[in-house]
Amino acid sequence: MIETNTAISVDCAVFGFDGKSLKVLLIKRRYSFDDLSSEDLKLPGAMILENETLPEAASRVLEEFTGLKDIYLKQTSIFSAPDRVSEKEMEWICKFHGINTERVVTVGYYALVKLNRGIIDYTSRKGARWVEVDSIRSLIMDHLEILADALSALQKEIVQTPVAFELLPKKFTITQLQSLFEAVLGVDIDNRNFRKKILFSGIITPTGEYERNVAHKPAQYYVFNKTVFRKAMKDRFRLNFINNWTY
Amino acid sequence: MIETNTAISVDCAVFGFDGKSLKVLLIKRRYSFDDLSSEDLKLPGAMILENETLPEAASRVLEEFTGLKDIYLKQTSIFSAPDRVSEKEMEWICKFHGINTERVVTVGYYALVKLNRGIIDYTSRKGARWVEVDSIRSLIMDHLEILADALSALQKEIVQTPVAFELLPKKFTITQLQSLFEAVLGVDIDNRNFRKKILFSGIITPTGEYERNVAHKPAQYYVFNKTVFRKAMKDRFRLNFINNWTY
DNA sequence: ACAAAAGTGTTCCTCTTACACCCATGA
DNA sequence: TCATGGGTGTAAGAGGAACACTTTTGT
Numbered sequence: 137m138i139e140t141n142t143a144i145s146v147d148c149a150v151f152g153f154d155g156k157s158l159k160v161l162l163i164k165r166r167y168s169f170d171d172l173s174s175e176d177l178k179l180p181g182a183m184i185l186e187n188e189t190l191p192e193a194a195s196r197v198l199e200e201f202t203g204l205k206d207i208y209l210k211q212t213s214i215f216s217a218p219d220r221v222s223e224k225e226m227e228w229i230c231k232f233h234g235i236n237t238e239r240v241v242t243v244g245y246y247a248l249v250k251l252n253r254g255i256i257d258y259t260s261r262k263g264a265r266w267v268e269v270d271s272i273r274s275l276i277m278d279h280l281e282i283l284a285d286a287l288s289a290l291q292k293e294i295v296q297t298p299v300a301f302e303l304l305p306k307k308f309t310i311t312q313l314q315s316l317f318e319a320v321l322g323v324d325i326d327n328r329n330f331r332k333k334i335l336f337s338g339i340i341t342p343t344g345e346y347e348r349n350v351a352h353k354p355a356q357y358y359v360f361n362k363t364v365f366r367k368a369m370k371d372r373f374r375l376n377f378i379n380n381w382t383y
Numbered sequence: 384m385i386e387t388n389t390a391i392s393v394d395c396a397v398f399g400f401d402g403k404s405l406k407v408l409l410i411k412r413r414y415s416f417d418d419l420s421s422e423d424l425k426l427p428g429a430m431i432l433e434n435e436t437l438p439e440a441a442s443r444v445l446e447e448f449t450g451l452k453d454i455y456l457k458q459t460s461i462f463s464a465p466d467r468v469s470e471k472e473m474e475w476i477c478k479f480h481g482i483n484t485e486r487v488v489t490v491g492y493y494a495l496v497k498l499n500r501g502i503i504d505y506t507s508r509k510g511a512r513w514v515e516v517d518s519i520r521s522l523i524m525d526h527l528e529i530l531a532d533a534l535s536a537l538q539k540e541i542v543q544t545p546v547a548f549e550l551l552p553k554k555f556t557i558t559q560l561q562s563l564f565e566a567v568l569g570v571d572i573d574n575r576n577f578r579k580k581i582l583f584s585g586i587i588t589p590t591g592e593y594e595r596n597v598a599h600k601p602a603q604y605y606v607f608n609k610t611v612f613r614k615a616m617k618d619r620f621r622l623n624f625i626n627n628w629t630y
Numbered sequence: 631a632c633a634a635a636a637g638t639g640t641t642c643c644t645c646t647t648a649c650a651c652c653c654a655t656g657a
Numbered sequence: 658t659c660a661t662g663g664g665t666g667t668a669a670g671a672g673g674a675a676c677a678c679t680t681t682t683g684t
Contacts, residue, residue, distance in 0.1 A: 142431070144389055144463075144488060184389070190463040190488070211460060214490055216391075216437040241391060241437070243461055311636075328638070329674070352635040353681035558663075575665070576647070599662040600654035 143237040146194045147181035147244055147279065148209075149286035150202070152251035152266055153303040155312060158319045159251070159266040160283060161201060161259060165276055178276045179283060180264065181242065183233055194245040202249060203258045208302040212244040212282075212289045220278050246286035248302035294320050298339070301360040307343055309355035310334065338364040390484040393441045394428035394491055394526065395456075396533035397449070399498035399513055400550040402559060405566045406498070406513040407530060408448060408506060412523055425523045426530060427511065428489065430480055441492040449496060450505045455549040459491040459529075459536045467525050493533035495549035541567050545586070548607040554590055556602035557581065585611040 150161035162177040180201045184193040191209060198207045221229065221240050230236055249255060256266065269287060274280060293299050300316055314330050317323075334340060340358040347354035397408035409424040427448045431440040438456060445454045468476065468487050477483055496502060503513065516534060521527060540546050547563055561577050564570075581587060587605040594601035 142389065142391055144391070184463070186485075187465045189465065190461055213458060214437055214461060216431070218434045218436065238433075309636085326674075326676085327636090328676080331637075332639090333673090347636095347682095349683080350635080351633075351683040353637075355636055556663085573648075574663090575649085578664075579666090580646090594655095594663095596656075597662080598656040598660075600664070602663055 143183055143233075143235060143240045144190070145181050145183050145240055145242045146190055146197060147179045147242050147282050148194055148197055149179055149244070149246045149283050150198065150207075150249060151246060151269075151286075151290060151303065152249050152255070153316050153319065154251050154266075155315065156319070158269045158287075160269050160272070161264050162267050162272075162275070163201070163262075163264045176276055177265075177267075177279075179279045183235070183240075190243050191245075194243075194247070198247055201259060201262050201264050202255055204249060204255070208248040208299065210246055210289065210293070212246060212285050214241060214243050215278055215282060216241045217278070222277075225277065242282070244282045244285055246290055248290075248299060250303065250305055252305065291321055298360065298362070298365050304360075307345065307357035307359055309347065309357060310340075311355055313340070313358075390430055390480075390482060390487045391437070392428050392430050392487055392489045393437055393444060394426045394489050394529050395441055395444055396426055396491070396493045396530050397445065397454075397496060398493060398516075398533075398537060398550065399496050399502070400563050400566065401498050401513075402562065403566070405516045405534075407516050407519070408511050409514050409519075409522070410448070410509075410511045423523055424512075424514075424519075424526075426526045430482070430487075437490050438492075441490075441494070445494055448506060448509050448511050449502055451496065451502070455495040455546065457493055457536065457540070459493060459532050461488060461490050462525055462529060463488045464525070469524075472524065489529070491529045491532055493537055495537075495546060497550065497552055499552065538568055545607065545609070545612050551607075554592065554604035554606055556594065556604060557587075558602055560587070560605075 148161075152159045152161070161180060163180050165176045165178050180197050182193055182197045182200075184190060185196075188196070190211070194209055194211075195205070195207070198209070199205055218239060220242075226238070226240075229240065251266070259266065269283070272280070272283065275283065290299070294317065300313065300320075303316055304312060310331055311327075313334065314325055314327065317330075318325055339361050341361045343357045343359055345357045347357070395408075399406045399408070408427060410427050412423045412425050427444050429440055429444045429447075431437060432443075435443070437458070441456055441458075442452070442454070445456070446452055465486060467489075473485070473487070476487065498513070506513065516530070519527070519530065522530065537546070541564065547560065547567075550563055551559060557578055558574075560581065561572055561574065564577075565572055586608050588608045590604045590606055592604045594604070
């Protein structure tokens with residue numbers, strides 16, 4: 137009765153930030169059922185190959201859909217309910233992948249990318265779409281659950297580690313950084329307190345460059361300072377600039 | 384080249400607290416090699432069975448070794464390096480489990496139990512030992528890494544959720560609670576500040592019962608108050624009573 | 631001139647930290 | 658009576674929270 141015929145897959149919630157809201161990369165399932173045609177979106181994923189670790193498999197998926205290597209990647213949970221894939225879907229998966237298995241266990245990952253023209257072009261050529269996370273109501277199988285789990289992990293991580301900077305361009309304004317926190321955490325942050333804390337911490341450095349062609353006072357661009365961040369972590373730095381905390 | 388022949392196992396770091404230090408449950412590997420005999424300790428684990436989720440498999444392992452159901456259980460990371468199990472060990476595993484596979488991916492869990500006479504008797508009848516975590520220098524395969532990962536997850540969790548109470552008897556003294564935090568986090572905590580904070584929070588309730596037959600002023604027993612804890616979480620309660628924080 | 635976002639200080643108050651002595655009990 | 662751990666208060670400082678107006682630019 138030992139289970140030896142389990143396939144392992146990875147599914148990635150790839151997050152991006154467009155300056156306003158948090159987006160996630162979704163693709164259409166590549167096989168389709170008789171009647172399902174409208175809402176068959178899913179997270180990008182793949183079966184793991186021989187001699188490949190799970191993070192390697194996740195990286196492979198990410199490179200396939202974004203063209204990028206060295207994306208920030210973090211494992212979340214494992215989804216192992218025996219009935220997470222219906223029999224019908226199982227048939228299709230086996231046919232599609234040319235395998236024979238009774239069960240697929242999947243490992244969730246989240247990835248963070250800097251959204252820009254190049255990436256968006258690349259992903260749309262691949263048939264993938266960046267969808268506002270808040271607007272997603274359903275995905276195939278348990279992908280909505282995997283996404284929720286990934287978002288929850290990101291929320292925990294963003295207030296304790298410098299992952300925010302993985303979602304921003306190299307040069308960014310303080311307002312962009314603040315909007316990112318607000319979008320990810322779903323909270324309002326006081327702008328004066330935010331600037332005070334983030335600037336005093338020294339983890340971002342002003343570049344002297346400013347926005348151009350904006351119909352308001354141009355904002356200065358900053359860069360992330362890894363060295364100071366690591367030092368700040370040692371000195372018990374925390375990003376507690378949240379106004380309203382909800383569990 | 385699709386990997387279909389991967390076995391999945393779970394390995395559990397079962398933590399217990401004896402009032403002084405943090406212990407973990409270790410067993411001797413049940414198959415042995417020619418020359419390895421001294422240091423062949425491992426975490427309890429098992430292959431997952433058909434129609435069983437990973438947490439179910441972990442619970443099964445825990446019940447086998449402790450006799451307990453409803454143990455606090457939390458998934459940590461997945462260990463998927465293709466070479467994490469040497470060829471030699473692989474042969475043994477296949478023979479031992481009566482399976483045929485080229486690869487074993489394992490999912491780490493940590494579990495928290497209330498150490499008492501009954502449990503200790505049960506586990507020693509099962510040939511398992513409670514070993515001080517700080518004293519462990521080596522385990523078979525990558526089990527030391529799995530243990531380190533579990534401990535790190537516990538350290539994060541204990542300052543943000545009520546898991547501490549899973550490691551203490553129903554009735555406990557404030558000193559026991561403080562020692563637990565000190566043991567898990569490896570820090571010193573100021574006793575007056577600790578009492579102030581923990582009592583003011585209301586998450587523990589005095590029972591009016593006191594220690595007996597101790598050669599000093601008897602300490603009062605307290606119980607954990609789940610209701611207040613949940614309320615406190617909403618009110619943005621944090622357990623920040625650490626003197627020295629190290630990353 | 632006006633719309634739109636950038637940028638800037640102060641006060642209040644809560645929470646953290648550091649610190650030392652008396653108490654109750656069993657041996 | 659002594660050894661052992663239980664139990665208590667205060668003051669100083671740091672950090673968090675609340676809050677409104679001026680500046681710069683493009684249209």
